[in-house]
Amino acid sequence: AQSVTQLDSQVPVFEEAPVELRCNYSSSVSVYLFWYVQYPNQGLQLLLKYLSGSTLVKGINGFEAEFNKSQTSFHLRKPSVHISDTAEYFCAVSRITSGTYKYIFGTGTRLKVLA
Protein backbone atom coordinates (compact mmCIF):
# COMPACT_ATOMS: atom_id res chain seq x y z
CA ALA A 1 0.00 0.00 0.00
CA GLN A 2 1.09 3.51 -0.67
CA SER A 3 1.13 6.13 2.09
CA VAL A 4 2.51 9.53 2.98
CA THR A 5 3.55 10.41 6.52
CA GLN A 6 4.12 13.93 7.74
CA LEU A 7 5.82 13.43 11.03
CA ASP A 8 4.95 16.77 12.62
CA SER A 9 1.40 18.05 12.88
CA GLN A 10 2.56 21.48 14.06
CA VAL A 11 5.88 23.29 13.81
CA PRO A 12 6.38 26.61 15.62
CA VAL A 13 9.45 28.60 14.58
CA PHE A 14 10.67 32.14 15.09
CA GLU A 15 10.86 34.56 12.20
CA GLU A 16 14.13 34.41 10.23
CA ALA A 17 14.97 30.98 11.67
CA PRO A 18 15.39 27.93 9.40
CA VAL A 19 12.70 25.29 9.18
CA GLU A 20 12.40 21.69 7.99
CA LEU A 21 9.05 19.97 7.46
CA ARG A 22 9.40 16.23 7.24
CA CYS A 23 7.73 13.88 4.80
CA ASN A 24 8.19 10.14 4.34
CA TYR A 25 6.43 7.97 1.82
CA SER A 26 6.04 4.30 1.18
CA SER A 27 5.67 2.88 -2.28
CA SER A 28 6.89 -0.15 -4.16
CA VAL A 29 6.97 1.74 -7.45
CA SER A 30 8.36 5.02 -8.69
CA VAL A 31 6.40 8.06 -7.64
CA TYR A 32 6.26 11.77 -8.23
CA LEU A 33 6.55 13.94 -5.13
CA PHE A 34 5.00 17.31 -4.34
CA TRP A 35 4.73 19.92 -1.64
CA TYR A 36 1.69 22.18 -1.49
CA VAL A 37 0.82 25.11 0.76
CA GLN A 38 -2.67 26.01 1.90
CA TYR A 39 -3.49 29.39 3.39
CA PRO A 40 -6.67 29.74 5.48
CA ASN A 41 -9.87 29.41 3.47
CA GLN A 42 -8.00 28.88 0.22
CA GLY A 43 -7.16 26.05 -2.13
CA LEU A 44 -3.73 24.46 -2.43
CA GLN A 45 -0.78 26.08 -4.17
CA LEU A 46 2.13 24.08 -5.52
CA LEU A 47 5.47 24.90 -3.87
CA LEU A 48 7.64 22.40 -5.73
CA LYS A 49 7.69 18.96 -7.30
CA TYR A 50 10.11 16.13 -7.97
CA LEU A 51 9.60 14.09 -11.12
CA SER A 52 13.14 12.93 -11.91
CA GLY A 53 16.68 14.22 -12.22
CA SER A 54 18.40 16.29 -9.54
CA THR A 55 17.36 15.25 -6.06
CA LEU A 56 17.45 18.84 -4.78
CA VAL A 57 14.39 20.69 -5.96
CA LYS A 58 13.92 24.43 -5.62
CA GLY A 59 10.45 25.91 -5.44
CA ILE A 60 8.69 29.19 -4.93
CA ASN A 61 9.02 31.53 -1.95
CA GLY A 62 12.55 30.30 -1.16
CA PHE A 63 11.53 26.72 -0.34
CA GLU A 64 13.50 23.66 -1.42
CA ALA A 65 13.20 19.92 -0.88
CA GLU A 66 15.53 16.97 -1.20
CA PHE A 67 14.45 13.58 -2.51
CA ASN A 68 16.16 10.75 -0.68
CA LYS A 69 15.29 7.44 -2.28
CA SER A 70 17.07 5.24 0.26
CA GLN A 71 15.23 6.88 3.15
CA THR A 72 12.03 7.39 1.12
CA SER A 73 11.89 10.98 2.30
CA PHE A 74 11.13 14.33 0.72
CA HIS A 75 11.71 16.93 3.43
CA LEU A 76 10.89 20.59 2.81
CA ARG A 77 13.29 23.29 3.97
CA LYS A 78 13.59 27.05 4.09
CA PRO A 79 16.69 28.79 5.45
CA SER A 80 14.84 31.83 6.82
CA VAL A 81 11.09 31.97 7.35
CA HIS A 82 8.76 34.97 7.33
CA ILE A 83 5.52 35.62 9.15
CA SER A 84 3.74 35.21 5.82
CA ASP A 85 4.89 31.57 5.63
CA THR A 86 2.38 30.69 8.36
CA ALA A 87 0.13 28.13 6.68
CA GLU A 88 -0.63 24.42 6.31
CA TYR A 89 1.85 22.41 4.25
CA PHE A 90 1.01 19.15 2.53
CA CYS A 91 3.30 16.54 1.07
CA ALA A 92 1.83 14.40 -1.72
CA VAL A 93 2.79 11.54 -4.02
CA SER A 94 1.35 10.41 -7.30
CA ARG A 95 1.93 7.34 -9.34
CA ILE A 96 0.56 5.63 -12.40
CA THR A 97 -1.35 2.40 -11.90
CA SER A 98 -2.63 0.65 -15.00
CA GLY A 99 -2.34 3.86 -16.97
CA THR A 100 -4.28 5.99 -14.50
CA TYR A 101 -3.08 8.33 -11.81
CA LYS A 102 -3.63 8.20 -8.07
CA TYR A 103 -2.66 10.93 -5.67
CA ILE A 104 -2.10 10.60 -1.93
CA PHE A 105 -1.67 13.54 0.43
CA GLY A 106 -0.22 13.56 3.90
CA THR A 107 -2.22 14.87 6.84
CA GLY A 108 -0.43 18.20 6.77
CA THR A 109 1.96 20.20 8.94
CA ARG A 110 0.83 23.50 10.36
CA LEU A 111 3.75 25.94 10.27
CA LYS A 112 3.40 28.84 12.68
CA VAL A 113 6.00 31.58 12.38
CA LEU A 114 6.40 33.63 15.53
CA ALA A 115 7.53 37.25 15.69
Add this chain to the structure above:
Amino acid sequence: ETGVTQSPTHLIKTRGQQVTLRCSSQSGHNTVSWYQQALGQGPQFIFQYYREEENGRGNFPPRFSGLQFPNYSSELNVNALELDDSALYLCASSSQPQETQYFGPGTRLLVL
Protein backbone atom coordinates in the same frame (compact mmCIF):
# COMPACT_ATOMS: atom_id res chain seq x y z
CA GLU B 1 -5.97 33.79 -17.88
CA THR B 2 -8.78 32.62 -15.61
CA GLY B 3 -7.86 30.22 -12.83
CA VAL B 4 -9.85 27.29 -11.51
CA THR B 5 -13.23 28.31 -10.20
CA GLN B 6 -15.72 26.34 -8.13
CA SER B 7 -19.37 26.83 -7.27
CA PRO B 8 -21.03 27.19 -4.92
CA THR B 9 -18.61 28.38 -2.25
CA HIS B 10 -20.73 27.03 0.59
CA LEU B 11 -23.60 24.58 0.76
CA ILE B 12 -25.80 23.11 3.49
CA LYS B 13 -27.70 19.85 2.91
CA THR B 14 -29.44 17.25 5.04
CA ARG B 15 -28.75 13.54 5.24
CA GLY B 16 -30.08 11.55 2.30
CA GLN B 17 -30.10 14.48 -0.09
CA GLN B 18 -28.09 14.73 -3.28
CA VAL B 19 -25.62 17.48 -4.18
CA THR B 20 -23.85 18.66 -7.34
CA LEU B 21 -20.64 20.67 -7.17
CA ARG B 22 -19.17 22.42 -10.19
CA CYS B 23 -15.69 23.22 -11.36
CA SER B 24 -14.40 25.27 -14.28
CA SER B 25 -10.89 24.28 -15.27
CA GLN B 26 -8.13 26.68 -16.15
CA SER B 27 -7.96 27.68 -19.80
CA GLY B 28 -6.08 25.08 -21.85
CA HIS B 29 -6.45 22.32 -19.24
CA ASN B 30 -8.10 19.01 -20.17
CA THR B 31 -7.75 17.19 -16.86
CA VAL B 32 -9.76 17.71 -13.67
CA SER B 33 -9.27 16.00 -10.32
CA TRP B 34 -11.57 16.12 -7.30
CA TYR B 35 -10.56 15.87 -3.67
CA GLN B 36 -12.37 15.72 -0.31
CA GLN B 37 -10.67 17.50 2.57
CA ALA B 38 -12.19 16.85 5.99
CA LEU B 39 -11.42 19.30 8.77
CA GLY B 40 -7.84 18.94 9.95
CA GLN B 41 -7.01 16.35 7.29
CA GLY B 42 -5.18 16.25 4.01
CA PRO B 43 -7.08 16.10 0.74
CA GLN B 44 -8.34 12.65 -0.24
CA PHE B 45 -8.32 11.83 -3.96
CA ILE B 46 -11.83 11.09 -5.22
CA PHE B 47 -11.27 10.73 -8.98
CA GLN B 48 -9.75 12.30 -12.06
CA TYR B 49 -11.26 13.03 -15.45
CA TYR B 50 -9.19 13.34 -18.61
CA ARG B 51 -10.84 14.32 -21.88
CA GLU B 52 -14.30 13.42 -20.55
CA GLU B 53 -13.30 9.95 -19.31
CA GLU B 54 -12.61 8.83 -15.73
CA ASN B 55 -8.85 8.37 -15.47
CA GLY B 56 -8.33 7.17 -11.91
CA ARG B 57 -10.36 6.77 -8.75
CA GLY B 58 -9.63 6.78 -5.04
CA ASN B 59 -11.37 4.77 -2.32
CA PHE B 60 -14.77 6.41 -2.49
CA PRO B 61 -18.12 4.59 -2.86
CA PRO B 62 -20.12 4.68 -6.09
CA ARG B 63 -22.47 7.33 -4.70
CA PHE B 64 -19.62 9.73 -5.54
CA SER B 65 -19.80 10.21 -9.29
CA GLY B 66 -18.61 12.75 -11.77
CA LEU B 67 -18.78 14.16 -15.24
CA GLN B 68 -16.50 16.12 -17.47
CA PHE B 69 -17.96 18.19 -20.29
CA PRO B 70 -16.56 18.97 -23.77
CA ASN B 71 -15.30 22.33 -22.48
CA TYR B 72 -13.47 20.33 -19.74
CA SER B 73 -15.49 21.75 -16.89
CA SER B 74 -16.59 19.13 -14.42
CA GLU B 75 -19.23 18.16 -11.89
CA LEU B 76 -19.02 16.10 -8.74
CA ASN B 77 -22.27 14.44 -7.67
CA VAL B 78 -22.83 12.88 -4.29
CA ASN B 79 -25.99 10.87 -3.64
CA ALA B 80 -27.51 9.81 -0.33
CA LEU B 81 -25.49 12.30 1.67
CA GLU B 82 -24.09 11.22 5.02
CA LEU B 83 -22.91 13.36 7.93
CA ASP B 84 -19.29 12.31 7.22
CA ASP B 85 -19.54 13.86 3.76
CA SER B 86 -19.20 17.27 5.42
CA ALA B 87 -15.90 18.60 4.10
CA LEU B 88 -14.15 21.00 1.77
CA TYR B 89 -14.33 19.70 -1.80
CA LEU B 90 -11.42 20.78 -3.95
CA CYS B 91 -11.13 20.69 -7.69
CA ALA B 92 -7.80 20.86 -9.51
CA SER B 93 -7.07 21.14 -13.21
CA SER B 94 -3.96 20.36 -15.22
CA SER B 95 -2.85 20.40 -18.84
CA GLN B 96 -2.25 16.62 -18.76
CA PRO B 97 -2.88 14.00 -16.03
CA GLN B 98 0.74 13.98 -14.93
CA GLU B 99 1.28 17.74 -15.03
CA THR B 100 1.07 20.28 -12.22
CA GLN B 101 -2.39 20.60 -10.69
CA TYR B 102 -3.87 24.03 -10.06
CA PHE B 103 -6.46 24.09 -7.30
CA GLY B 104 -9.66 26.04 -6.97
CA PRO B 105 -10.73 27.63 -3.68
CA GLY B 106 -13.09 24.76 -2.86
CA THR B 107 -16.73 24.24 -1.93
CA ARG B 108 -17.47 23.79 1.73
CA LEU B 109 -20.30 21.28 2.22
CA LEU B 110 -22.09 20.84 5.51
CA VAL B 111 -24.44 17.88 5.93
CA LEU B 112 -26.90 18.11 8.82
